[in-house]
Amino acid sequence: xxxxxxxxxxxxxxxxxxxxxxxxxxxxxxxxxxxxxxxxxxxxxxxxxxxxxxxxxxxxxxxxxxxxxxxxxxxxxxxxxxxxxxxxxxxxxxxxxxxxxxxxxxxxxxxxxxxxxxxxxxxxxxxxxxxxxxxxxxxxxxxxxx
Amino acid sequence: xxxxxxxxxxxxxxxxxxxxxxxxxxxxxxxxxxxxxxxxxxxxxxxxxxxxxxxxxxxxxxxxxxxxxxxxxxxxxxxxxxxxxxxxxxxxxxxxxxxxxxxxxxxxxxxxxxxxxxxxxxxxxxxxxxx
Numbered sequence: 001x002x003x004x005x006x007x008x009x010x011x012x013x014x015x016x017x018x019x020x021x022x023x024x025x026x027x028x029x030x031x032x033x034x035x036x037x038x039x040x041x042x043x044x045x046x047x048x049x050x051x052x053x054x055x056x057x058x059x060x061x062x063x064x065x066x067x068x069x070x071x072x073x074x075x076x077x078x079x080x081x082x083x084x085x086x087x088x089x090x091x092x093x094x095x096x097x098x099x100x101x102x103x104x105x106x107x108x109x110x111x112x113x114x115x116x117x118x119x120x121x122x123x124x125x126x127x128x129x130x131x132x133x134x135x136x137x138x139x140x141x142x143x144x145x146x
Numbered sequence: 147x148x149x150x151x152x153x154x155x156x157x158x159x160x161x162x163x164x165x166x167x168x169x170x171x172x173x174x175x176x177x178x179x180x181x182x183x184x185x186x187x188x189x190x191x192x193x194x195x196x197x198x199x200x201x202x203x204x205x206x207x208x209x210x211x212x213x214x215x216x217x218x219x220x221x222x223x224x225x226x227x228x229x230x231x232x233x234x235x236x237x238x239x240x241x242x243x244x245x246x247x248x249x250x251x252x253x254x255x256x257x258x259x260x261x262x263x264x265x266x267x268x269x270x271x272x273x274x275x276x277x
Binding site: 029047089 | 200226
């Protein structure tokens with residue numbers, strides 16, 4: 001069964017996330033980021049940040065809710081039983097700090113098929129309250145046996 | 147400031163996620179997919195056991211880059227990875243990397259993460275800004 005490419009270009013409603021210092025600490029603890037700048041406001045300010053700063057991979061916390069409707073969209077048609085997260089790219093901009101409000105918008109950038117596998121590529125862009133881009137992300141899901 | 151030049155290895159990052167790490171990461175990240183936190187569910191769908199979140203493993207690759215650059219979270223500008231194989235709890239993850247090229251203060255690193263010699267993140271490319 002060929003993949004349905006009609007959803008290419010489709011955009012989804014943006015999702016807003018308010019960043020808090022305790023969430024940054026919880027995330028930093030879970031992934032083993034031990035730096036003071038992720039926990040202590042004075043240390044973060046001394047290093048030139050507005051407030052406690054998130055590790056780069058904190059992007060998953062504020063952007064996944066914007067991706068979910070795209071990945072779950074019946075028009076995209078992903079078969080979850082055989083889906084794997086195939087690849088990921090993040091390009092970082094302004095650092096994300098406690099007190100920031102991050103808005104993320106997701107879209108479908110490509111759907112293709114090769115060797116019986118479906119490749120579903122999504123892009124998301126996140127900006128802060130000043131309109132500065134904080135991350136641009138490319139999410140690739142692979143589905144076997146399309 | 148860290149000095150990284152073409153051909154240099156970045157310092158290895160080694161970490162052994164404990165049995166409950168996927169639960170803590172699920173809470174921290176918001177990804178509660180049962181293949182990561184429910185051993186019975188994972189084996190029922192044909193996995194050897196509950197598996198690590200790919201983005202947790204990617205976070206270890208990211209950490210190796212910022213640590214190599216001296217610890218500033220702003221130094222990691224870009225990271226691209228492919229998820230291959232499955233990471234599991236209670237097995238040491240080793241992140242290695244080699245500087246491919248350097249242009250001014252911008253460094254490109256070829257990097258990967260393995261468990262017991264098996265690649266769980268392969269063909270990863272990081273761009274670091276030394277600052």
